[in-house]
Amino acid sequence: MSTQQNIAAVETFLEGLGSGRDPAELASSFAPDLVLDIPGKPGVFPWVGQGVGRGAMAAFIRDLRDLTEPLAFEVDDILANENRAVAIGSLQTKVKETVKVIVSPYALIFSFKGDQVSRFQMLEDTYAVADAAR
Secondary structure: OOHHHHHHHHHHHHHHHHHOOOHHHHHOOEEEEEEEEEOOOOOOOOOOEEEEOHHHHHHHHHHHHHHEEEEEEEEEEEEEOOOEEEEEEEEEEEEOOOOOEEEEEEEEEEEEEOOEEEEEEEEEOHHHHHHHHO
């Protein structure tokens, strides 16, 4: 896809994520064999680690909404080329169980194959995430 199409795809995903759209509907724009990669301490949250497929993306979105409460999600920039787009910014998220707040910069990396996202990687302060989960 073109650079502008990739930026639009990321913007559409982020808008849907923030608006509460159905996780399966959001995941439908991802490739059936999507690789989901969210580094961090295993076992901290169900989405940490690697997953495969649209179901993994839908589960990530569902679990994120069930276990956390977004307080702030700022997108500073979306950088893209024909194969990849990266959203960078900062977030503040409250963990519902512990009531602790994660404050972290983030990068969301979307790799495209054709008109679908084939790889999604989320980079954030994994220490802050693990600390807030305890």
